[in-house]
Amino acid sequence: MQASCYNALSSHTLTTMVHQPLNPSFAAEVQRSFARQSIMQLIGAELGRVEPGIVEITIPYRSELTQQNGYLHAGIVTTIADSACGYAAYSLMPAGSEVLSVEFKVNLLRPAKGDKFLARAEVIKPGKTLTVVKADVFGISGAEADQTLVASMLGTMFCISKNRE
Amino acid sequence: MQASCYNALSSHTLTTMVHQPLNPSFAAEVQRSFARQSIMQLIGAELGRVEPGIVEITIPYRSELTQQNGYLHAGIVTTIADSACGYAAYSLMPAGSEVLSVEFKVNLLRPAKGDKFLARAEVIKPGKTLTVVKADVFGISGAEADQTLVASMLGTMFCISKNRE
Amino acid sequence: MQASCYNALSSHTLTTMVHQPLNPSFAAEVQRSFARQSIMQLIGAELGRVEPGIVEITIPYRSELTQQNGYLHAGIVTTIADSACGYAAYSLMPAGSEVLSVEFKVNLLRPAKGDKFLARAEVIKPGKTLTVVKADVFGISGAEADQTLVASMLGTMFCISKNRE
Amino acid sequence: MQASCYNALSSHTLTTMVHQPLNPSFAAEVQRSFARQSIMQLIGAELGRVEPGIVEITIPYRSELTQQNGYLHAGIVTTIADSACGYAAYSLMPAGSEVLSVEFKVNLLRPAKGDKFLARAEVIKPGKTLTVVKADVFGISGAEADQTLVASMLGTMFCISKNRE
Numbered sequence: 163m164q165a166s167c168y169n170a171l172s173s174h175t176l177t178t179m180v181h182q183p184l185n186p187s188f189a190a191e192v193q194r195s196f197a198r199q200s201i202m203q204l205i206g207a208e209l210g211r212v213e214p215g216i217v218e219i220t221i222p223y224r225s226e227l228t229q230q231n232g233y234l235h236a237g238i239v240t241t242i243a244d245s246a247c248g249y250a251a252y253s254l255m256p257a258g259s260e261v262l263s264v265e266f267k268v269n270l271l272r273p274a275k276g277d278k279f280l281a282r283a284e285v286i287k288p289g290k291t292l293t294v295v296k297a298d299v300f301g302i303s304g305a306e307a308d309q310t311l312v313a314s315m316l317g318t319m320f321c322i323s324k325n326r327e
Numbered sequence: 328m329q330a331s332c333y334n335a336l337s338s339h340t341l342t343t344m345v346h347q348p349l350n351p352s353f354a355a356e357v358q359r360s361f362a363r364q365s366i367m368q369l370i371g372a373e374l375g376r377v378e379p380g381i382v383e384i385t386i387p388y389r390s391e392l393t394q395q396n397g398y399l400h401a402g403i404v405t406t407i408a409d410s411a412c413g414y415a416a417y418s419l420m421p422a423g424s425e426v427l428s429v430e431f432k433v434n435l436l437r438p439a440k441g442d443k444f445l446a447r448a449e450v451i452k453p454g455k456t457l458t459v460v461k462a463d464v465f466g467i468s469g470a471e472a473d474q475t476l477v478a479s480m481l482g483t484m485f486c487i488s489k490n491r492e
Numbered sequence: 493m494q495a496s497c498y499n500a501l502s503s504h505t506l507t508t509m510v511h512q513p514l515n516p517s518f519a520a521e522v523q524r525s526f527a528r529q530s531i532m533q534l535i536g537a538e539l540g541r542v543e544p545g546i547v548e549i550t551i552p553y554r555s556e557l558t559q560q561n562g563y564l565h566a567g568i569v570t571t572i573a574d575s576a577c578g579y580a581a582y583s584l585m586p587a588g589s590e591v592l593s594v595e596f597k598v599n600l601l602r603p604a605k606g607d608k609f610l611a612r613a614e615v616i617k618p619g620k621t622l623t624v625v626k627a628d629v630f631g632i633s634g635a636e637a638d639q640t641l642v643a644s645m646l647g648t649m650f651c652i653s654k655n656r657e
Numbered sequence: 658m659q660a661s662c663y664n665a666l667s668s669h670t671l672t673t674m675v676h677q678p679l680n681p682s683f684a685a686e687v688q689r690s691f692a693r694q695s696i697m698q699l700i701g702a703e704l705g706r707v708e709p710g711i712v713e714i715t716i717p718y719r720s721e722l723t724q725q726n727g728y729l730h731a732g733i734v735t736t737i738a739d740s741a742c743g744y745a746a747y748s749l750m751p752a753g754s755e756v757l758s759v760e761f762k763v764n765l766l767r768p769a770k771g772d773k774f775l776a777r778a779e780v781i782k783p784g785k786t787l788t789v790v791k792a793d794v795f796g797i798s799g800a801e802a803d804q805t806l807v808a809s810m811l812g813t814m815f816c817i818s819k820n821r822e
Contacts, residue, residue: 198725201733204699229740230693236758237739238696241732245724263731264622265648267432267481267597267762269459271452286479287436291621292594292650294434294479314451314459316432316481318595318648320622363560366568369534394575395528401593402571403531409567410559428566429787430813432597432762456786457759457815483760483813485787597762599789599811601782616809617766624764624809644781644789646762646811 181215181285185257192217192249195261199245207242209249215285217249222278234274234301236313239281243268243297243315246283251293251319254285258324264292266317274312276301283315293319346380346450350422357382357414360426364410372407374414380450382414387443399439399466401478404446408433408462408480411448416458416484419450423489429457431482439477441466448480458484511545511615515587522547522579525591529575537572539579545615547579552608564604564631566643569611573598573627573645576613581623581649584615588654594622596647604642606631613645623649676710676780680752687712687744690756694740702737704744710780712744717773729769729796731808734776738763738792738810741778746788746814749780753819759787761812769807771796778810788814 185191189212196202196209202219205227210218219242221227229235244263252261283297296316300309350356354377361367361374367384370392375383384407386392394400409428417426448462461481465474515521519542526532526539532549535557540548549572551557559565574593582591613627626646630639680686684707691697691704697714700722705713714737716722724730739758747756778792791811795804 195725199730200721200723201730204721226695226699228695230690231755235694235696235736235739236761237732237736240735240739240763241730244730244732244735260726262768263765265595265624265762265764266731267760268735269452269481269483269760270758271459273757287434287476294436294595296479311452314461314481316434316479318434360560364565365556365558366565369556391530391534393530395525396590400529400531400571400574401596402567402574405570405574406565406567409565409570425561427603428600430597430599430760430789431566432595433570434595435593438592459760597811599782599813601789617764617806624766626809641782644791644811646764646809648764 179215179285181254181288183214183254185255187257188214188253192253195252196249201241202245205238205241212249212253215250215254215288217246217253217283219246219281220278223276231273234279236268236270239270239274239279239299239313240268242279242281243283243299243313244317246281247295247297247315247317248319250283250285250295254288254293255321256323260322262320262322264318264320266315268313268315270313272310272312274301276303276310278302280309291321293321295319344380344450346419346453348379348419350420352422353379353418357418360417361410361414366406367410370403370406377414377418379418380415380453382411382418382448384411384446385443388441396438399444401433401435404435404439404444404464404478405433407444407446408448408464408478409482411446412460412462412480412482413484415448415450415460419453419458420486421488425487427485427487429483429485431480433478433480435478437475437477439466441468441475443467445474456486458486460484509545509615511584511618513544513584515585517587518544518583522583525582526579531571532575535568535571542579542583545580545584545618547576547583547613549576549611550608553606561603564609566598566600569600569604569609569629569643570598572609572611573613573629573643574647576611577625577627577645577647578649580613580615580625584618584623585651586653590652592650592652594648594650596645598643598645600643602640602642604631606633606640608632610639621651623651625649674710674780676749676783678709678749680750682752683709683748687748690747691744696736697740700733700736707744707748710745710749710783712741712748712778714741714776715773718771726768729774731763731765734765734769734774734794734808735763737774737776738778738794738808739812741776742790742792742810742812743814745778745780745790749783749788750816751818755817757815757817759813759815761810763808763810765808767805767807769796771798771805773797775804786816788816790814
């Protein structure tokens, strides 16, 4: 990818959505639910940033999470991206809701190398029933600034509303 | 979607990729290939912005392009998004290449309403064989500023290199 | 693809789902809605088989539907696959429902060549709100028996229920 | 899903592809590579059926693999489906190849409940560079016959050929 570099000022992605949460306790709810996802402990995942419509999850590299070449397995890349997407959607749902993944698509862009990995999810379309979320997963080596995009997800999350049942 | 508004200054999407084209005639090549896509004439599509890794295609609303409720059919939304993705990828390929779509996924976010529609594609990972591209499709009503995101695509394009055959 | 041939007796795909329609007029409803999709007339599409959970749509090859190499444009392949998926889902919905596409993913497997094209959609998971559908698109040349799989779709359809609004 | 039942005789899915392997040692190669995927040991996955173009992987239910409701996490469902798809593709590649996941899309059809889970992958389009594979993941409770489809994947695998590098 020698033909590319990063530029901090680009006109066409300057706008992003700012979401207002419907549940004032959204951050505590996300933390509580995350703590109940046993798989997160097994793989060493930690919850990072939790803002309305934006959630980050990180995991350190561990050899027991790898595929045949020693890279993070695409399924584990997906695991943190999916949970980040689910909680980004959940952060905008009304109190008493539950969130489920409907579907996601993942493009594996580069070998998942790094000392640790960061999944950053962001809601692109909130909705009463369905919320569409994208996530990027970065491999991070050495300094925090050295982030390489290794995967992109585009997915749909479902809101089970307490009142609806 | 009352819970959302747009903010012009957000830290997490300020960086975008700037690509260097390998083919100095990329813009002319994109135009030439676009002119050969008969379907573009049938649906009234026009090529807009053509920059390295970024291509835009527009179509006016016409009732003959609609589904049962009078919205632009998801397949036509996909048609302009796919061509925009293909040409965004093509703009970064070496001279003499051909581009083919491998796969794409589309989330239909809102009913495709508008006086016209704009598909904006951007390469997120160029590659010798495979290039990953995302596209957003907007419905535009009245003033240009009134753009509503109606669909997002994440897809993979294939480079058939002249030298490789 | 010399390494492959078709075998009419394989144990692992012998089972398929048989669905019971909730709306006894499902076939008439599908036909009525299809007739209102103006895009279907524009591209020359015809509704074929309509059974509970299964719908087929065909189009003849026409040069005005093509991409730069003279093959059917991936967006038109998608257009008939998406409508077939939507109506396959719709055929299982209760009377008074409306159907919308949530998302789909398409793999373009081979160049879309043929005298005509057939999209065959089949529901793999019906649901009150969301129905998951797959579709295969075949290029057909000469005799009907000569069908080549050119694309596969996996998508999600949304039911807007009259009673729910 | 009361409206559906399974039928063992359906005309439209009776044909499946039979693939001829290019590498006579494909089964041993798949086993060797699987043994090197450390993540498979961590989650307790086992390789089942390995045939040309078809691979199965199973895991037992374990509470440490779950999401917040006690179901198998979608990322783990994806992990076994992705490996099964990769090895189904790999089984048809020439000796000396390596396989990488390009992308996949997963529809989560039902809560991933069961005593164990089976991912069954099948190549739908082999190719020199790209192979398209689908996988179904079943939850199995009690008797083997009680299989519930919980997820479907459609993905693309990349062949890195020894000779090509």
